[in-house]
Amino acid sequence: MSLWDHHLILLPILLPMIMASAMLLFDERRRRLKSVISLTAMAAILLVALALLHESVTGAADGGDTARVYRLGDWDAPFGIVLVADRLSAMMVALTSVLGAGVLAFALARWDRAGPRFHALFLFLIMGVNGAFLTGDLFNLFVFFEIMLAASYGLALHGSGEARIRAGLTYIAINLTASLLFLIGVSVLYGVTGTLNMAEFALKVRTIAPDDLGLLHVGAAILGTAFLIKCAAWPLGFWLAPTYTAASAPAAAAFAILSKVGVYVVLRLSLLAFGDQAGASAHFGQHWLLFVGLATLAFGTLGLMASRDLSRAAAYAVMVSSGTILAVAGVGDKAVLGGALFYLIGSTLACGAMFLLAEVLQRGVDSGAQRERAVFDDEYRDPFDDDERNEPGLVIPAAVAALGGALLICTLMIAGLPPLSGFIGKLAMLDGLVRTIGPASIAVIVGLSLSSLGGLIGLTRLGVGALWARDEDAPELVVGAAELAGMGGLLAACVLLAVFGGVGLSFAEHTAEWLGRPDAYIRAVLGTLP
Amino acid sequence: MSSNLLLLVILAAPFLGAAVAAGLPRHARTAAAVLSWLVSLVSLVSLAALWPRFADGEVLRLAIPWLPSLGVSLILRLDGLSWIFAALILGIGALVVLYARYYMSPKDPVPRFFSFLLAFMGAMQGVVLSGNLIQLAVFWELTSLFSFLLIGYWHQNPSAREGARMALTVTALGGLCLLVGMILIGAIAGSYDLDDVLAAKSVILADPRSVPALALVLMGALTKSAQFPFHFWLPRAMAAPTPVSAYLHSATMVKAGIFLLLRMWPIFGQTELWYFVVAGAGVATLLIGAWCAIFQHDLKGLLAYSTISHLGLIVLLLGLGSPLGAIAAIFHTVNHATFKASLFMAAGIIDHEAGTRDMRKLSGLYRFMPITGTLAIVAAAAMAGVPLLNGFLSKEMFLAEVVAGSDGHALNSALPVLATLASAFGVLYSLRFILATFFGPPPTALDKVPHEPPAWMRRPVEILVALCLLVGVLPAITVGPFLRSAAVAVLGFDDLPYYSLALWHGFNMPLLLSVLALAGGVLAYALFGKALNNNPRGGPWGLKRLNGGYLFEKAMSGIVKGARWAESRLGADRMQPQLRLVVLAALAAGAAAAFAGGVAIRPTWAAPGAAELVFAVLWLTGGACAVAAAWQAKYHRLAAVVLMGGAGLVSCITFVWLSAPDLALTQLLVEVVTTVLLLLGLRWLPKRLEDIQVAPAELSRSRRRRRVDLVVAAVVGLSLAFVSYAVMSRPMVEGISRFFVERAYSEGGGRNVVNVILVDFRAFDTFGEITVLGIVGLTVLALLRRFRPASDSLPSPDQKQAREREGPVAEGRKAGDALRDTMLIPRVVMRWMFPFVIVLAVHLFLRGHDLPGGGFAAGVALSIAVLLQYMANGARWVEERLLLRPILWIGWGLTIAAGCGLVAIGFNRPFLTSAFQYVNLPLLGRVPLASAVVFDLGVVLLVVGATVLMLVALAHQSLRRAKDDGEPAQAEEGA
Amino acid sequence: MIRALFPHPVLALGLFAASLLMSGSVEPPAIALAAVLALATPQVMRALDAQTIRIRSPGSILTLAGCVVIDVLRSNWAVAGIILGRRRHERRSGFIHVPLDLKDRYALAVLAVILTATPGTLWVEYDSATGRLLLHVLDLVEEEEWVHLIKTRYERRLMEIFE
Amino acid sequence: MSQAILLWCLTGAQALLAGAMALAAWRVVRGPRAQDRVLGLDTLYLNGMLLLLVFGVRAGSSIYFYAALIIGMLGFAATVALAKFLMRGEVIE
Amino acid sequence: MTEFVLAAAIGVLSAAGTWLLLRPRTFQVIMGLSLLSYAVNLFIFSMGRLRSGMPPITAKGAERPELYADPTPQALVLTAIVISFALTALFLVVLLASRGATGSDHVDGREPAE
Amino acid sequence: MTPPDLPAWAAVTVGVLAVAGAGLSFLGAVGLCGFKTFYERVHAPTLGATLGMALIVAASILFFTFAEGRLMPRELLIGVFLTVTTPVTLILLARAALFRDRVERGRDETSGEP
Numbered sequence A: 001m002s003l004w005d006h007h008l009i010l011l012p013i014l015l016p017m018i019m020a021s022a023m024l025l026f027d028e029r030r031r032r033l034k035s036v037i038s039l040t041a042m043a044a045i046l047l048v049a050l051a052l053l054h055e056s057v058t059g060a061a062d063g064g065d066t067a068r069v070y071r072l073g074d075w076d077a078p079f080g081i082v083l084v085a086d087r088l089s090a091m092m093v094a095l096t097s098v099l100g101a102g103v104l105a106f107a108l109a110r111w112d113r114a115g116p117r118f119h120a121l122f123l124f125l126i127m128g129v130n131g132a133f134l135t136g137d138l139f140n141l142f143v144f145f146e147i148m149l150a151a152s153y154g155l156a157l158h159g160s161g162e163a164r165i166r167a168g169l170t171y172i173a174i175n176l177t178a179s180l181l182f183l184i185g186v187s188v189l190y191g192v193t194g195t196l197n198m199a200e201f202a203l204k205v206r207t208i209a210p211d212d213l214g215l216l217h218v219g220a221a222i223l224g225t226a227f228l229i230k231c232a233a234w235p236l237g238f239w240l241a242p243t244y245t246a247a248s249a250p251a252a253a254a255f256a257i258l259s260k261v262g263v264y265v266v267l268r269l270s271l272l273a274f275g276d277q278a279g280a281s282a283h284f285g286q287h288w289l290l291f292v293g294l295a296t297l298a299f300g301t302l303g304l305m306a307s308r309d310l311s312r313a314a315a316y317a318v319m320v321s322s323g324t325i326l327a328v329a330g331v332g333d334k335a336v337l338g339g340a341l342f343y344l345i346g347s348t349l350a351c352g353a354m355f356l357l358a359e360v361l362q363r364g365v366d367s368g369a370q371r372e373r374a375v376f377d378d379e380y381r382d383p384f385d386d387d388e389r390n391e392p393g394l395v396i397p398a399a400v401a402a403l404g405g406a407l408l409i410c411t412l413m414i415a416g417l418p419p420l421s422g423f424i425g426k427l428a429m430l431d432g433l434v435r436t437i438g439p440a441s442i443a444v445i446v447g448l449s450l451s452s453l454g455g456l457i458g459l460t461r462l463g464v465g466a467l468w469a470r471d472e473d474a475p476e477l478v479v480g481a482a483e484l485a486g487m488g489g490l491l492a493a494c495v496l497l498a499v500f501g502g503v504g505l506s507f508a509e510h511t512a513e514w515l516g517r518p519d520a521y522i523r524a525v526l527g528t529l530p
Numbered sequence B: 001m002s003s004n005l006l007l008l009v010i011l012a013a014p015f016l017g018a019a020v021a022a023g024l025p026r027h028a029r030t031a032a033a034v035l036s037w038l039v040s041l042v043s044l045v046s047l048a049a050l051w052p053r054f055a056d057g058e059v060l061r062l063a064i065p066w067l068p069s070l071g072v073s074l075i076l077r078l079d080g081l082s083w084i085f086a087a088l089i090l091g092i093g094a095l096v097v098l099y100a101r102y103y104m105s106p107k108d109p110v111p112r113f114f115s116f117l118l119a120f121m122g123a124m125q126g127v128v129l130s131g132n133l134i135q136l137a138v139f140w141e142l143t144s145l146f147s148f149l150l151i152g153y154w155h156q157n158p159s160a161r162e163g164a165r166m167a168l169t170v171t172a173l174g175g176l177c178l179l180v181g182m183i184l185i186g187a188i189a190g191s192y193d194l195d196d197v198l199a200a201k202s203v204i205l206a207d208p209r210s211v212p213a214l215a216l217v218l219m220g221a222l223t224k225s226a227q228f229p230f231h232f233w234l235p236r237a238m239a240a241p242t243p244v245s246a247y248l249h250s251a252t253m254v255k256a257g258i259f260l261l262l263r264m265w266p267i268f269g270q271t272e273l274w275y276f277v278v279a280g281a282g283v284a285t286l287l288i289g290a291w292c293a294i295f296q297h298d299l300k301g302l303l304a305y306s307t308i309s310h311l312g313l314i315v316l317l318l319g320l321g322s323p324l325g326a327i328a329a330i331f332h333t334v335n336h337a338t339f340k341a342s343l344f345m346a347a348g349i350i351d352h353e354a355g356t357r358d359m360r361k362l363s364g365l366y367r368f369m370p371i372t373g374t375l376a377i378v379a380a381a382a383m384a385g386v387p388l389l390n391g392f393l394s395k396e397m398f399l400a401e402v403v404a405g406s407d408g409h410a411l412n413s414a415l416p417v418l419a420t421l422a423s424a425f426g427v428l429y430s431l432r433f434i435l436a437t438f439f440g441p442p443p444t445a446l447d448k449v450p451h452e453p454p455a456w457m458r459r460p461v462e463i464l465v466a467l468c469l470l471v472g473v474l475p476a477i478t479v480g481p482f483l484r485s486a487a488v489a490v491l492g493f494d495d496l497p498y499y500s501l502a503l504w505h506g507f508n509m510p511l512l513l514s515v516l517a518l519a520g521g522v523l524a525y526a527l528f529g530k531a532l533n534n535n536p537r538g539g540p541w542g543l544k545r546l547n548g549g550y551l552f553e554k555a556m557s558g559i560v561k562g563a564r565w566a567e568s569r570l571g572a573d574r575m576q577p578q579l580r581l582v583v584l585a586a587l588a589a590g591a592a593a594a595f596a597g598g599v600a601i602r603p604t605w606a607a608p609g610a611a612e613l614v615f616a617v618l619w620l621t622g623g624a625c626a627v628a629a630a631w632q633a634k635y636h637r638l639a640a641v642v643l644m645g646g647a648g649l650v651s652c653i654t655f656v657w658l659s660a661p662d663l664a665l666t667q668l669l670v671e672v673v674t675t676v677l678l679l680l681g682l683r684w685l686p687k688r689l690e691d692i693q694v695a696p697a698e699l700s701r702s703r704r705r706r707r708v709d710l711v712v713a714a715v716v717g718l719s720l721a722f723v724s725y726a727v728m729s730r731p732m733v734e735g736i737s738r739f740f741v742e743r744a745y746s747e748g749g750g751r752n753v754v755n756v757i758l759v760d761f762r763a764f765d766t767f768g769e770i771t772v773l774g775i776v777g778l779t780v781l782a783l784l785r786r787f788r789p790a791s792d793s794l795p796s797p798d799q800k801q802a803r804e805r806e807g808p809v810a811e812g813r814k815a816g817d818a819l820r821d822t823m824l825i826p827r828v829v830m831r832w833m834f835p836f837v838i839v840l841a842v843h844l845f846l847r848g849h850d851l852p853g854g855g856f857a858a859g860v861a862l863s864i865a866v867l868l869q870y871m872a873n874g875a876r877w878v879e880e881r882l883l884l885r886p887i888l889w890i891g892w893g894l895t896i897a898a899g900c901g902l903v904a905i906g907f908n909r910p911f912l913t914s915a916f917q918y919v920n921l922p923l924l925g926r927v928p929l930a931s932a933v934v935f936d937l938g939v940v941l942l943v944v945g946a947t948v949l950m951l952v953a954l955a956h957q958s959l960r961r962a963k964d965d966g967e968p969a970q971a972e973e974g975a
Numbered sequence C: 001m002i003r004a005l006f007p008h009p010v011l012a013l014g015l016f017a018a019s020l021l022m023s024g025s026v027e028p029p030a031i032a033l034a035a036v037l038a039l040a041t042p043q044v045m046r047a048l049d050a051q052t053i054r055i056r057s058p059g060s061i062l063t064l065a066g067c068v069v070i071d072v073l074r075s076n077w078a079v080a081g082i083i084l085g086r087r088r089h090e091r092r093s094g095f096i097h098v099p100l101d102l103k104d105r106y107a108l109a110v111l112a113v114i115l116t117a118t119p120g121t122l123w124v125e126y127d128s129a130t131g132r133l134l135l136h137v138l139d140l141v142e143e144e145e146w147v148h149l150i151k152t153r154y155e156r157r158l159m160e161i162f163e
Numbered sequence D: 001m002s003q004a005i006l007l008w009c010l011t012g013a014q015a016l017l018a019g020a021m022a023l024a025a026w027r028v029v030r031g032p033r034a035q036d037r038v039l040g041l042d043t044l045y046l047n048g049m050l051l052l053l054v055f056g057v058r059a060g061s062s063i064y065f066y067a068a069l070i071i072g073m074l075g076f077a078a079t080v081a082l083a084k085f086l087m088r089g090e091v092i093e
Numbered sequence E: 001m002t003e004f005v006l007a008a009a010i011g012v013l014s015a016a017g018t019w020l021l022l023r024p025r026t027f028q029v030i031m032g033l034s035l036l037s038y039a040v041n042l043f044i045f046s047m048g049r050l051r052s053g054m055p056p057i058t059a060k061g062a063e064r065p066e067l068y069a070d071p072t073p074q075a076l077v078l079t080a081i082v083i084s085f086a087l088t089a090l091f092l093v094v095l096l097a098s099r100g101a102t103g104s105d106h107v108d109g110r111e112p113a114e
Numbered sequence F: 001m002t003p004p005d006l007p008a009w010a011a012v013t014v015g016v017l018a019v020a021g022a023g024l025s026f027l028g029a030v031g032l033c034g035f036k037t038f039y040e041r042v043h044a045p046t047l048g049a050t051l052g053m054a055l056i057v058a059a060s061i062l063f064f065t066f067a068e069g070r071l072m073p074r075e076l077l078i079g080v081f082l083t084v085t086t087p088v089t090l091i092l093l094a095r096a097a098l099f100r101d102r103v104e105r106g107r108d109e110t111s112g113e114p
């Protein structure tokens, strides 16, 4: 194993961090350099993620699934912190880098100038997200959540403006509260089990003293609440729509992955620690996931239909996506979960693209994001403050057609209509659900179908308004080449995902199956399975 | 060519063509038309070439794997039924393309039109060629989608947008139902493959899930085929360009529903549900459509309702469940496609040449466009079911079928009457179509003089009308073989009943009914023709209330309104309710888990010792401070800050008391910085006065809210206290800590276990934590750079203003002297404290590994040293003397921490692996050197950078203001 | 050269002592550290352009210190008495003005520390233009007496030390 | 015996200091004016620091010394900031 | 007894913090968050059980590890302190910005409608 | 906890010093609560800050000197720094109070009776 191969898993975290730190050492003026650095970083992370993905699928001695474990500081689990790349985390890292690359490309057209230190904040966000996906330690997860959130606070407010600040305040307050819940939950779990390592925690859950079971569940429930807040689950996710709507387009698009971090953690922990093997704790909280997921799905769909503009609809689409996966996780069927994982990929990319697209379509119409001039001029001024260049760089012809196509793809993806990957995911879920027919599956089937319909109704109404029924005095639609490249990249990924749906779906299904047998994960992390 | 390739061409050519057309320049009208024409021709030829390959009942299949794990592959499956539909789609498609070339205005982006049209054609091919249920649903939705784009092509026109949306919504709704239905059928049959499904008929029918499955599938078919009560979208879709109407509503879109019914017929055709739903919808649609058509003034409107009615007829035929009915349905589908396409095209020509489609404005056009007129008359006659035309034949079969089945159900016995009535209506509106348009006095209300269209625009109509005639006269030769192979595909080779495609079946009941209908229609026109033409209200008599489109629009806006209402009721946009929900949710989750699992407390109560009483007194103090802080935070913010300091101090002492000196140190230092930060912020908050008058209603509401919150807060407090006590009262579990304590010195090189955890065992946490700090620094900077204070906090604080007003009281005093004198002593002390605090910080840093302290504490101490200088001397003064570049400190701090971690990689150890060594230095002796110290140095740099950045950026806000006022700077000579 | 190395010798000495005390050890590493800090840290005072403290009469420091210790002890006793309720009715507190001749800011600072650290007196405000000091006294017996006390016991000695 | 006396004395000292803290906190809570509260906090800090010193003696460990030293050296920064805010309405000018 | 006092302290701090968290003024919220983070820090700390006079500072090699106070929660609290300090600062700045941009110190950026 | 090798007289001295110092501090706190005006209150805590502190520092030094068998005067640092910094707070506070009284209550405490 070569030097870098061994440390590969570190790169998705370390690379953006080092790049961002290095950027702090340069002057803010060196935009081109920063753009190159950021894009390179994203590309490198993508490659790394693919390599990790490949290994997680084929890396075991028998050529099967495996989890690669990296012992930070050379301390064994459960004492030191470990990074773990298995199918799920590698997939999420890959997804993050694709989304990140698209968003970054979009931002290079002009948004990265709307406030200071965009690139650094963006890379820190990526670092936090990747860390949350890769860490195998509960408290370290908290730390990465905080990195991710801190960067997201900065990005949510990127570009300033009253709407952003107003929404940002709520966003931050709620997430700070959620972080406190996170801490309470993790510490209770530590108090009861004496460990922070996820794998060891899963083992300890199995053998917990009956007397401690209640406390363990209290900790898990509080922790779960914290994660559901990040998932924007109903009724804990009302912060999402205002924040994402007000945020600048690239920020909002990048945030499409944030709620997925919550979803990821819910999936990871519930399947690792509270799966079939968990004894008295088996399937802990699963019913709640179902209810909350369905409620989120319903509320997200309602919100989507109620939205008055596309970016808000995109925000609700994020909620719909969370709700879908949570509800499916609540059904607790592996076949269905595979579909949900596949759906997760496509819906995240589509929601991201939707935010970008919405910004292009609403440009000039949008009032929430007006740029304000500082009242003061002082030494903390950024040299680009006065740079009022608002053009998105090289402008491409036939903008309307291109944007129309993009909007169509987004709509299909979000509504889960054929033939794109959104549909494949839904199909796979429905296919699994009808096989496990019961009240829960029927509820989810109805929910999924209605949300598709609602999504279609809502998005067509808004899309028709934004593209076909533009005001006479609305500015002509222009889209920069970089912007189109960013959006197009994300949408192309959605299309590719449909074309190679068989491969993708089989990957997702195997991932669900892999998640269903946590012993392999635990063995990889702890070396043995006592 | 292999049949596989041909099959592929049939499906792929339109999509490829669509892609190419989309890329053509905006004005390439002819190129796009030629392309489209060639594409449809290529597909048509391929289709025709396949005809000889399947003699009776043979099925061609081509499978392309797509989603193997779901059993969904792309299966192209061609049987007689698919063939006849595909031929219709391609044949009429080719004619429509030709027609559209002349119809479309060069001002429009015509290539896009052709692109959509070809894509739609492809999607239709996909539906009829599907050998897989899911694939069928996929292409089904695609047809909805592309029809949406086609109908909305003239999107500048609001009715086009609305029509498109309505069509999409209704048909996509049906499509979703269809999808779920198909998935259910697939689940029952164990496969999505059409052949497997058809073979599993008995399994399917035996399964109780087949009922919802059928219902869902029918939902799809009926919406697509515009069956009552979903028929309303079709007339609205007339806002589309006429070629689109001609295509969608004759041969394609609406026929997809028919196709689906035919596909499902072998399985479900004889079930009760099928009969009631399909036949019921069919008969209702037949009548309502025909009745509404009578009253239309718009030519296309009339054709639209007529289409609905004819679709109802076909659906009714299928609903009857008899094999002959199915054959008649196929036959009428073909016939309807030909005459309706030609009629739409004719209507388009009239619109194109006369400038209107309003029958009240049109009149006597025959003399201006005799050829078109003749063609229209023939086609309308076919629609009315006049003998010698194709419409007559299939209508005869229909009437025969209705009569033959007129026993048993009440519906059945009523059917002959209803069918005759509907036929009479058909005669009536056909007559009206012709007479009101082509005959009568010359038109007066037209803007231009109508004339014949370009010859090639008429050519498609001519071909179609010729087909109507040909089939009408020679049915067995022209359409016989195709009909037969389609019938075989539906009914099977063995169950094919006897039927005759002859023109003359002798005098029989159906003929009588036909004649009755013809006579009745003519009579009705004679009686009511004038009234109909002048019907001012436009709508159909008796059915005004039943305006589906209107209801739909009401429903849609109701849905949006309802969604908004629900969103506002189920959601919360204000912060307090959201936070309350979060708190309540956490409480509920915790409580639910606790009650389910049971939480026992095992108190170990011993008589409290004196020291414990002291501890209790301490917390009496701390608790009082906390409660008072909560009490005062609204009106006395400073008091709250002070009180919180008290609570914080007690926490620190608690940490010392309970063996956590590191925590105490850190918390103390952080307290100081936080207090200063809060004070820096306080300056920008508005004054809050206790004696503001509040409305009594608001007062009582806020009282209620406060009471609720008080309860919530108390419950939170009790719960957390309970949980912590429950854990504390339990024996320690054997966990990871033992390892840390055992190895901290031997393997981490430090005696302070907490610090070794922070910089070694769990250094990655610290690594992340400092990153958070750095990010927050950046964010703070970004926010403050655009900070815009509220107008009322712009001026200097009152204290300062008053001080300046106090002014130079004594001789020789200048402004600012007062401050200088006050700060004289503090400045001296604070300035000279600077180096001592640095020494303290160095000690904190160096001892951290063995004793309480560490990088973070050192960093905050250093920040406080800087802060003291700022407080004593003012920002300007300090910055003239100390060059602090906090962002650089942050950058270097992070870089050093990461770099230190990376060094380990050079030694092929994992990131952040620490090394330590005792080194013998001259004079100093044995000194421990741990690489973690370098990591800690990064921590120091970062903490200083971030903390100073936050403090200074905040402090600078007042400075900025000072610049505007031209207030004298506070610099002064050295101390 | 020496100046550059030791811009503030008194400070360096103080830092050396402080560092040793913080280390709690007189082992070679602690001494080395103290020496390094004593050498390096005063350099930052250069940036803050602090005037060097000049002590003219080191001997007077001891006398002053003795005075202060005695006064502190005495006034602790006095104030404790007041708190415990002695002389509750006759006691009167208030402000007095003391005209000062001291100009050196370090001297003033030391005076401020002494006066404030002594229970019962509090330095409130000093007017640099007039040299008037506003003092709050807990037990104000005779204003003149206080002025006299301050000027003779402290100011004179401080002027000896610093000016 | 002497050890017991020492222990009792130290406990008594702790109790007195805790009592002093409680009184100071009472002043902080009570006010009435901001300067009283700040003064109360200053006293609270002072007594807290002394409590830590006594605690160190009681525990026989010098580990707690730094906590006390930090209050002694830097605790005043918080109260200075409060006082300055009271005086000027701004902490850093 | 110590456990009971500490539990009560956590309860009081968190109750006061929660009450403030639910108040309508931004400053109240930030104070609430600060009080809550005190409470949470103590809570985390309490999860390692309490031990007086045995800080986890070992002699050269710990003979009886079980005697020392649990160092892990202490390390966690340290991290939590730092993070909550940073986020308090951030929240403060955002609330100032909100007050500046909206003119109101209400958490919703506008005074509640009558 | 107390090391056994502390001589009896030293132990008693340490105890007495500590109690005396704590007592003075307590007295100061009593004064803080008991005095009627701010200007009187401000004097009270100096009891603890000077002699009280000195006694406790002495106790600590004495204790550790005997406990460790060598001179351990490091609490002196606390004494020095506390002595130097306490006046800073008090001066600023008194000045602020004076000013606030002048501005907000229209009273100049320096000229009239308290």
Ligand code: NA
Binding pocket: A244, A245, A246, A247, A248, A249, A252, A311, A359
């Ligand atoms: Na936006």
Ligand code: NA
Binding pocket: C115, C116, C117, C118, C119, C120, C121, C122, F043, F046
């Ligand atoms: Na004094």
